[in-house]
Amino acid sequence: MNYIWNVLLEARKKGVNENNISFVPAVVSSPYMEIASEDINYINIDNNSVVEVNPWFRFYDIFKEFFPSDNDEDIEVREAIFDIIMHFLGDIDLVSGVTKTYFIKQLLLKDIEDNIFGENIKENISVFDNDELDIVLEGMVNLYRCNTSLLLFNKIIKNIFKNSIVYINKCKHKNIYIYLNEEKSEKLEKKIAIIIDIFLPINFINHIYWDKHFGIIGVNETMVLNNIVMV
Numbered sequence: 001m002n003y004i005w006n007v008l009l010e011a012r013k014k015g016v017n018e019n020n021i022s023f024v025p026a027v028v029s030s031p032y033m034e035i036a037s038e039d040i041n042y043i044n045i046d047n048n049s050v051v052e053v054n055p056w057f058r059f060y061d062i063f064k065e066f067f068p069s070d071n072d073e074d075i076e077v078r079e080a081i082f083d084i085i086m087h088f089l090g091d092i093d094l095v096s097g098v099t100k101t102y103f104i105k106q107l108l109l110k111d112i113e114d115n116i117f118g119e120n121i122k123e124n125i126s127v128f129d130n131d132e133l134d135i136v137l138e139g140m141v142n143l144y145r146c147n148t149s150l151l152l153f154n155k156i157i158k159n160i161f162k163n164s165i166v167y168i169n170k171c172k173h174k175n176i177y178i179y180l181n182e183e184k185s186e187k188l189e190k191k192i193a194i195i196i197d198i199f200l201p202i203n204f205i206n207h208i209y210w211d212k213h214f215g216i217i218g219v220n221e222t223m224v225l226n227n228i229v230m231v
Helices: 004-014 075-095 100-113 119-127 130-146 150-160 186-199
Strands: 022-025 050-053 165-168 175-179 205-209
Touching (some): 022 075, 100 119, 130 150
Parallel strands (some): 175 205
């Protein structure tokens, strides 16, 4: 964790309020790193974290007059201003290089929170962790660009449920069978329900199988006694 943006990004991942993180000028720092920490690869971020920063690593022109060695007046005021500026610079870091797709995802998330996509999705979207939520939002962007498709649905299922398999009934093309290879739970039920609501074409009928696969003649792995279900 070498930069102030690393600290803010870690805080967002952990759900820590960034305003409770304090940036202070480092007493002892490395000329090769922005964050002064005993462990160069890790710093524990919580709601009372105080993070020491070497302000001259990247921001010498901004802070060169803040803490001259011969001035010990108004230290508290200057440290408060330092903290405010560091938060501002960290936020700039985080949005540097941000794409148009990122902003579209944020607008979609706001629409979900505003109940545009229905009560069920609004209430249960929190069951996805940050990485899974990004997968869902990315899929929604592609949904608007390319319209509905089974290919997109399969991709989302596979990215959320890593060992899943989606089958299409050759006799009834609108019937699909979703094997998730997961033990059934309320949280996972909510996840698959949201994915189906958003990404599965409305004229398809889905059949969900959890930790037990249905038997397929000729595929021995699916024909294990007491571990198969009937279609």
